[in-house]
Amino acid sequence: MTRLASVVTVLAFVLAVAPVARAESPRDILVVVNRASTVDSVTIDELRDVFLKKRASWRSGGKTTPVNASEGSSLREDFRKRVLNMSSSAEKSYWQKRKIKAGESRPAEFENTLRAVFKLRGAVSYVYRSQFKEGTARVVLVLPAG
Amino acid sequence: MIRFPRFKKPGLLTISTMLLFLAGGTAVAQEIAPASESGEEDASTESAQSAPVPSGDSGDSRVEAQQEAQQKEIEQLRADLEDLRARMDEEDEIDFDEMGASSEFEPSLDVYGFMAFYAGKWFIQEEDVMYGIMQNKFTFGITDLNIYFSGHLTETISSLVELRFTFLPNGADASFIPSYERVDNTYMDNSTSEELTLGGVIIERAKMTWQPYDFFGVSAGRFLTPFGIWNIDHGAPVVIPINKPYLMLRHTLPLNQTGLVVHGRFFPAASTYFDYAVTLSNGRGPTEEIYDLDDNKAVGLRLRLSYEGQDVGFAVGAYGFFGHTTDVTKAPGFAGEDGTTLTIVEEITERYQELAGSADILFRLWNFRLQSEVAGGYLKYRVRPLVVLPIVNVESPSGEYQPDFLRYSLYVLAAYEIPIVSGDDAMSLTPFVMVEYDVMYDSLPEYDTWIYRGGLNFRPNSFVVLKAACSYVRLPDAPNIADIWTLAGQVALTF
Numbered sequence: 001m002t003r004l005a006s007v008v009t010v011l012a013f014v015l016a017v018a019p020v021a022r023a024e025s026p027r028d029i030l031v032v033v034n035r036a037s038t039v040d041s042v043t044i045d046e047l048r049d050v051f052l053k054k055r056a057s058w059r060s061g062g063k064t065t066p067v068n069a070s071e072g073s074s075l076r077e078d079f080r081k082r083v084l085n086m087s088s089s090a091e092k093s094y095w096q097k098r099k100i101k102a103g104e105s106r107p108a109e110f111e112n113t114l115r116a117v118f119k120l121r122g123a124v125s126y127v128y129r130s131q132f133k134e135g136t137a138r139v140v141l142v143l144p145a146g
Numbered sequence: 147m148i149r150f151p152r153f154k155k156p157g158l159l160t161i162s163t164m165l166l167f168l169a170g171g172t173a174v175a176q177e178i179a180p181a182s183e184s185g186e187e188d189a190s191t192e193s194a195q196s197a198p199v200p201s202g203d204s205g206d207s208r209v210e211a212q213q214e215a216q217q218k219e220i221e222q223l224r225a226d227l228e229d230l231r232a233r234m235d236e237e238d239e240i241d242f243d244e245m246g247a248s249s250e251f252e253p254s255l256d257v258y259g260f261m262a263f264y265a266g267k268w269f270i271q272e273e274d275v276m277y278g279i280m281q282n283k284f285t286f287g288i289t290d291l292n293i294y295f296s297g298h299l300t301e302t303i304s305s306l307v308e309l310r311f312t313f314l315p316n317g318a319d320a321s322f323i324p325s326y327e328r329v330d331n332t333y334m335d336n337s338t339s340e341e342l343t344l345g346g347v348i349i350e351r352a353k354m355t356w357q358p359y360d361f362f363g364v365s366a367g368r369f370l371t372p373f374g375i376w377n378i379d380h381g382a383p384v385v386i387p388i389n390k391p392y393l394m395l396r397h398t399l400p401l402n403q404t405g406l407v408v409h410g411r412f413f414p415a416a417s418t419y420f421d422y423a424v425t426l427s428n429g430r431g432p433t434e435e436i437y438d439l440d441d442n443k444a445v446g447l448r449l450r451l452s453y454e455g456q457d458v459g460f461a462v463g464a465y466g467f468f469g470h471t472t473d474v475t476k477a478p479g480f481a482g483e484d485g486t487t488l489t490i491v492e493e494i495t496e497r498y499q500e501l502a503g504s505a506d507i508l509f510r511l512w513n514f515r516l517q518s519e520v521a522g523g524y525l526k527y528r529v530r531p532l533v534v535l536p537i538v539n540v541e542s543p544s545g546e547y548q549p550d551f552l553r554y555s556l557y558v559l560a561a562y563e564i565p566i567v568s569g570d571d572a573m574s575l576t577p578f579v580m581v582e583y584d585v586m587y588d589s590l591p592e593y594d595t596w597i598y599r600g601g602l603n604f605r606p607n608s609f610v611v612l613k614a615a616c617s618y619v620r621l622p623d624a625p626n627i628a629d630i631w632t633l634a635g636q637v638a639l640t641f
Contacts, residue, residue, distance in 0.1 A: 100381035105256045
């Protein structure tokens with residue numbers, strides 16, 4: 001009886017702390033790479049380094065070409081908050097300094113990031129789940145909405 | 147604006163529909179299979195099949211025929227799907243070509259820069275020797291005008307040229323002793339009779355870089371010496387105070403070098419970076435930008451560890467430098483058996499060996515920033531020139547020769563950025579204080595200098611910063627130099 005109680009307790013605990021399967025949302029941000037890329041997955045830290053050009057290659061190898069959504073778009077704003085964790089103004093200041101210090105320019109901007117990733121070898125960018133089309137790019141990270 | 151009509155085409159809807167149909171067809175085929183196994187006949191299934199079934203066949207053969215027909219249909223749909231995908235790729239290629247892009251890396255060239263406008267005054271006692279040397283009137287000036295050309299030629303090859311434009315050397319004091327002379331670069335354009343004053347261009351950086359990996363890259367050309375914090379930041383919109391610290395003004399380490407740099411970065415942990423750079427260059431010298439006057443190349447090693455977290459950051463770095471500096475004079479001579487062969491003979495007028503280094507630390511906690519650098523060097527002479535008097539830069543009338551000496555300089559800077567407006571239109575105020583200590587020559591302790599600075603920066607947006615600062619300079623052991631005050635303002639912007 002004691003053993004049964006223990007098992008029940010453990011099961012109850014596991015169920016309580018187990019992650020609840022989360023429904024997909026059209027506002028999820030999918031981080032995508034070119035289909036030819038050998039990258040399978042990336043971390044947010046790695047992604048932040050790539051989009052701030054603190055690293056030029058993936059940890060698993062291969063050059064990166066970060067592609068941003070157009071400035072002012074909600075996609076860009078969401079990505080900035082969730083990955084870069086900075087305001088638009090702070091990002092601008094960051095790039096002003098990088099330009100002067102290291103001669104480094106900010107990533108290219110495209111209105112349709114999926115198209116850029118589809119065409120540009122080494123490209124990495126992001127789209128809302130609702131904009132993603134199967135077969136055009138490989139998803140390496142999902143950033144849940146909210 | 148990038149067009150991407152591919153995803154707006156009805157062809158995709160067709161594909162989706164076909165995929166659904168395909169999936170449906172497969173499902174039907176799966177539903178049929180158990181029926182055929184049980185040998186039962188299904189009238190509705192039979193009526194749904196378009197393939198003709200010979201009368202009088204057994205149930206098994208009819209089901210097989212149905213499966214075969216469905217299999218053909220599935221294969222046909224798959225072929226159609228592949229065909230559609232190929233057509234979409236083809237159309238996409240055309241659209242991409244039309245907008246002038248390619249699937250390979252696209253070379254780019256960025257041109258931008260920064261400038262700074264200055265207004266200020268040094269308050270110096272009239273009887274002080276510094277009065278006539280330093281600028282003692284309230285004045286305006288352009289202190290920085292730097293233009294960048296940043297090219298990315300391939301994924302791994304890039305170039306960077308940074309040019310600093312200056313009105314100098316026109317107007318510079320050329321000498322005080324025995325008589326005062328000033329550089330006058332004014333010339334008349336004979337075609338228009340207009341008098342033009344020529345300025346100068348300083349090539350701060352002109353380098354090409356091959357960086358196949360983050361951990362390994364090579365740069366060749368003219369580069370900023372990778373030491374400290376200030377020399378890397380170096381632009382008025384980036385650095386906090388208006389005036390450079392003495393370790394920059396005195397060139398305690400060479401600010402730029404011409405040669406090679408091997409550099410790279412490692413990522414030991416999240417948001418943590420370990421950078422290294424090995425430099426091989428002409429080192430210092432009167433002509434080091436163009437050619438070296440000795441065969442001994444200068445070598446340097448930079449190491450830096452940094453953590454750049456969201457709220458907290460720190461960095462520690464060091465740079466070591468070892469090199470030889472040589473100056474020569476050249477005179478015509480004659481050699482050969484008959485003494486008629488013209489030669490140009492070099493005579494070394496100065497040569498010293500230099501062991502120098504720097505250390506820097508940066509600490510950031512939310513909006514508070516503390517940074518400090520120390521740089522120093524020991525110069526050991528092989529060929530000693532006459533002693534040159536500091537500040538006025540003339541040879542000492544005593545005729546003594548330059549002894550070996552140690553020089554060093556350090557500063558500590560603390561600043562706190564106060565956000566006035568947050569968000570995308572952020573504005574901020576940054577008060578700062580800074581203390582410096584400089585030993586120009588350990589053999590001339592009367593020139594040891596203390597400098598205290600304080601000021602306030604206002605940043606209305608990310609492109610512009612307005613600065614106001616005051617400084618107090620004190621040479622406690624100098625017999626004929628009184629304390630000096632300075633007031634300055636600066637507007638710096640990037641473009």
